Amino acid sequence: MDTKPLRLLIADDNDSDRLILKTILEKQGHVVFSASDGAEALVMFQKEAPDLVLLDALMPVMNGFEAARAIKLAAYGDLVPIIFITSLKDAASLADCLKAGGDDFISKPYNRIILHAKIQAHARMRRLHEVVQEQRDKISKHNDHLMREQEVAKAVFDNIAHSGCIDAPNIKSLLSPMAVFNGDMVLVAKKPADGMYVLLGDFTGHGLPAAIGALPASEIFYGMSRKGFTMQEILREINRKLKQILPVGVFCCACMLDLSFHEGMVKIWMGGLPDLIIFRTKTKKMERIRSAHLPLGVLSDEKLLLQLDVLHLDYGDKIYVWSDGIHEALNAQGEMFGTQALDQVFHNNNQADDLFDEVLHAVKVFTGDQAQDDDYTMVEVSMANEHEVFNDRQDEDEGFAKKLIVMDCTITCELRPDSLRTFNPLPLVTHYLREIPGLKNHSGKLYTVIAELYSNALEHGLLRLSSSLKNSAQGFASYYKQRTLALDALKSGCVTIKLNCEPLENRGGRLKIRVEDSGFGFDHENMMSNQLKKQGYSGRGIPLILSMCQSVIYYGNGNAVEVVFDWD
Amino acid sequence: MANEHIDAIILADLKDVMEADFNRLITIYFEDVSLRLEALHQSLLTHDLAALCKTAHSLKGSSSNIGAPRLAELLQKMEDMAKQGTLQDETLLLQKIQDECQLVRVELMQWMQSA
Amino acid sequence: MAIWSDETTDSKALTIKIQGRFDFSAHQEFRDAYEKSKDDPSEYVVDMKETTYLDSSALGMLLLLRDHAGGDSSSIRIVNCNPDVKKILTISNFEQLFSIS
Numbered sequence: 001m002d003t004k005p006l007r008l009l010i011a012d013d014n015d016s017d018r019l020i021l022k023t024i025l026e027k028q029g030h031v032v033f034s035a036s037d038g039a040e041a042l043v044m045f046q047k048e049a050p051d052l053v054l055l056d057a058l059m060p061v062m063n064g065f066e067a068a069r070a071i072k073l074a075a076y077g078d079l080v081p082i083i084f085i086t087s088l089k090d091a092a093s094l095a096d097c098l099k100a101g102g103d104d105f106i107s108k109p110y111n112r113i114i115l116h117a118k119i120q121a122h123a124r125m126r127r128l129h130e131v132v133q134e135q136r137d138k139i140s141k142h143n144d145h146l147m148r149e150q151e152v153a154k155a156v157f158d159n160i161a162h163s164g165c166i167d168a169p170n171i172k173s174l175l176s177p178m179a180v181f182n183g184d185m186v187l188v189a190k191k192p193a194d195g196m197y198v199l200l201g202d203f204t205g206h207g208l209p210a211a212i213g214a215l216p217a218s219e220i221f222y223g224m225s226r227k228g229f230t231m232q233e234i235l236r237e238i239n240r241k242l243k244q245i246l247p248v249g250v251f252c253c254a255c256m257l258d259l260s261f262h263e264g265m266v267k268i269w270m271g272g273l274p275d276l277i278i279f280r281t282k283t284k285k286m287e288r289i290r291s292a293h294l295p296l297g298v299l300s301d302e303k304l305l306l307q308l309d310v311l312h313l314d315y316g317d318k319i320y321v322w323s324d325g326i327h328e329a330l331n332a333q334g335e336m337f338g339t340q341a342l343d344q345v346f347h348n349n350n351q352a353d354d355l356f357d358e359v360l361h362a363v364k365v366f367t368g369d370q371a372q373d374d375d376y377t378m379v380e381v382s383m384a385n386e387h388e389v390f391n392d393r394q395d396e397d398e399g400f401a402k403k404l405i406v407m408d409c410t411i412t413c414e415l416r417p418d419s420l421r422t423f424n425p426l427p428l429v430t431h432y433l434r435e436i437p438g439l440k441n442h443s444g445k446l447y448t449v450i451a452e453l454y455s456n457a458l459e460h461g462l463l464r465l466s467s468s469l470k471n472s473a474q475g476f477a478s479y480y481k482q483r484t485l486a487l488d489a490l491k492s493g494c495v496t497i498k499l500n501c502e503p504l505e506n507r508g509g510r511l512k513i514r515v516e517d518s519g520f521g522f523d524h525e526n527m528m529s530n531q532l533k534k535q536g537y538s539g540r541g542i543p544l545i546l547s548m549c550q551s552v553i554y555y556g557n558g559n560a561v562e563v564v565f566d567w568d
Numbered sequence: 569m570a571n572e573h574i575d576a577i578i579l580a581d582l583k584d585v586m587e588a589d590f591n592r593l594i595t596i597y598f599e600d601v602s603l604r605l606e607a608l609h610q611s612l613l614t615h616d617l618a619a620l621c622k623t624a625h626s627l628k629g630s631s632s633n634i635g636a637p638r639l640a641e642l643l644q645k646m647e648d649m650a651k652q653g654t655l656q657d658e659t660l661l662l663q664k665i666q667d668e669c670q671l672v673r674v675e676l677m678q679w680m681q682s683a
Numbered sequence: 684m685a686i687w688s689d690e691t692t693d694s695k696a697l698t699i700k701i702q703g704r705f706d707f708s709a710h711q712e713f714r715d716a717y718e719k720s721k722d723d724p725s726e727y728v729v730d731m732k733e734t735t736y737l738d739s740s741a742l743g744m745l746l747l748l749r750d751h752a753g754g755d756s757s758s759i760r761i762v763n764c765n766p767d768v769k770k771i772l773t774i775s776n777f778e779q780l781f782s783i784s
Contacts, residue, residue, distance in 0.1 A: 016630045087629045109633045248746055251743070271776070294777070
């Protein structure tokens with residue numbers, strides 16, 4: 001008989017029976033331990049840890065049933081088959097054996113063949129059980145390992161792919177702590193001069209592979225936002241990076257918002273996320289912006305499209321962006337929450353400020369007890385005032401800025417058509433300004449000034465776009481369309497930015513900013529007097545610049561302007 | 569009622585398994601039989617039916633293993649009576665059991681002596 | 684979820700049918716369907732007639748197919764889409780990369 005040798009425990013109070021059984025089993029190749037009563041059997045079990053136990057049902061000092069129960073308890077998670085030896089014949093007694101924890105029974109007189117067969121069958125079960133336990137333990141260990149890895153990764157991620165200014169007063173968000181491992185990312189950065197960028201990203205997949213893309217994306221986002229790059233430039237760079245590092249088939253559905261508080265305007269880019277909703281608090285009307293682009297990381301740079309939706313927003317109007325977790329939230333029947341249910345929440349709303357919570361509540365009610373808010377990512381952004389959101393526009397210390405003393409120099413930057421189309425000089429200029437001691441705290445203001453002057457020079461001076469278009473909400477959108485067309489068609493001309501920095505006696509220094517375009521100029525004298533009365537969307541303009549600087553003077557035929565800024 | 573005092577097939581099988589230990593086994597069995605018979609006697613005297621039942625059951629088991637079917641049957645009767653709680657001609661039955669034990673002993677001795 | 688593929692008689696087009704949910708569990712089978720094809724088809728057709736659901740990993744798999752089929756020079760048609768499937772493809776603007784019907 002080719003059997004695998006086992007360790008067996010036998011218990012029988014009858015000496016001759018015990019001897020017979022022990023001999024039979026040893027002949028079958030097994031190692032046998034014998035006990036003469038139930039109590040002894042239990043002790044032996046704990047000492048020898050046999051693979052299988054054969055117990056006489058009726059024994060003194062602890063009968064077979066009690067012993068069986070005790071042994072099963074002692075075996076804990078392991079499967080140790082117990083075969084009752086009994087000459088009991090009635091079905092009720094045999095059933096009692098099984099109830100007591102026995103797995104099988106065998107009768108006297110012993111039948112060697114049946115003994116062998118039953119022992120082998122139960123040993124097989126035991127081996128199977130062991131394999132399952134091993135696998136379970138392996139899986140459990142593996143899971144623990146993964147969890148620990150993720151915790152470490154999360155700590156790293158929190159330092160890089162952080163949520164920036166997500167706690168700003170005009171933002172409400174639902175984002176699980178492990179959101180980045182669901183592939184979801186929400187980034188919020190304040191722009192140097194006015195407003196904020198918000199980026200919601202949903203990477204394909206789950207876990208670390210999904211989270212990896214968030215690292216470079218957020219570094220680019222925060223780095224470029226700080227330097228004053230435009231939304232399109234940031235999106236282009238993120239797309240390029242993701243396309244480069246992510247394998248084919250892995251991408252990031254995203255939505256980016258460029259909010260300008262001063263102008264009451266938002267620019268939107270949507271690639272692969274569900275419809276964004278704009279809720280006008282006064283009229284209670286809803287507008288949807290659908291995703292018009294492929295997700296980030298799919299297209300090469302040349303093919304990437306960056307058309308934006310440009311909308312005017314009144315104070316208090318709200319924008320809702322989300323990953324598809326909300327729409328695909330499932331209830332017990334496996335049905336999805338869906339767009340219609342979402343729309344219903346908006347239709348039923350009375351108080352705009354409650355909307356965010358009402359949406360979440362509706363989802364919770366729908367999904368019932370198995371609600372897992374872990375997988376939903378949702379952000380509400382309200383149009384607000386600059387000072388409510390960022391009352392302290394002190395720029396953060398960048399840490400590694402060199403202590404360069406650049407107080408006595410001139411920098412000139414001349415941009416011709418190709419550069420005007422593709423290059424944004426503002427970050428470069430801002431960077432330079434931040435290097436000047438004393439100017440760092442004013443870099444936000446100065447960025448505003450230079451941005452305005454550059455935009456005037458390029459758009460009005462060179463491209464000859466009319467600023468009156470910017471007076472209406474619809475006008476804004478068409479203005480930007482025209483700008484793109486005109487810029488693409490530009491064949492000649494240039495814009496020059498010149499920064500001159502020199503120390504002042506007794507106090508700080510003086511910065512002269514001169515912006516010149518090769519256009520025909522304009523009636524600057526007329527404009528200057530009108531600007532002071534002007535209200536409307538084209539907003540800040542000259543009055544703001546005047547409020548920040550010592551002087552603003554136009555030269556030539558209006559195609560050159562010089563601004564003087566003194567600091568202590 | 570079983571025909572033989574001893575089932576030759578069982579015994580032959582047993583001898584084959586036990587090999588050199590066969591005689592030792594028979595001796596142990598005999599010792600057990602003496603003890604059990606004494607116990608049966610005591611249980612009847614004290615009218616301890618539970619003990620009677622247990623002892624009869626136990627000896628029945630070992631007797632069936634040793635290949636003494638008639639003896640096993642008699643012990644089964646004793647066991648059933650004790651379980652039901654109504655003793656009837658129990659002394660007679662015990663006598664029969666004792667007699668049967670003696671007969672089995674004689675036959676087993678022969679098996680011990682044969683090669 | 685099950686995947687079948689067959690080629691036209693002149694082996695110019697390979698059709699891949701997806702039944703049930705098209706999600707991450709379909710990954711290997713989907714890849715095998717086009718990678719293990721003996722010929723080099725000039726066109727691919729993805730038949731979604733019996734596809735009930737599509738998730739982002741399925742979108743990823745379509746991109747992998749496109750890459751395999753030559754990227755920008757590939758010719759892939761996604762056909763028989765039901766409204767749910769079409770919606771998902773539309774939100775991701777995949778009609779910019781595939782011919783969808």
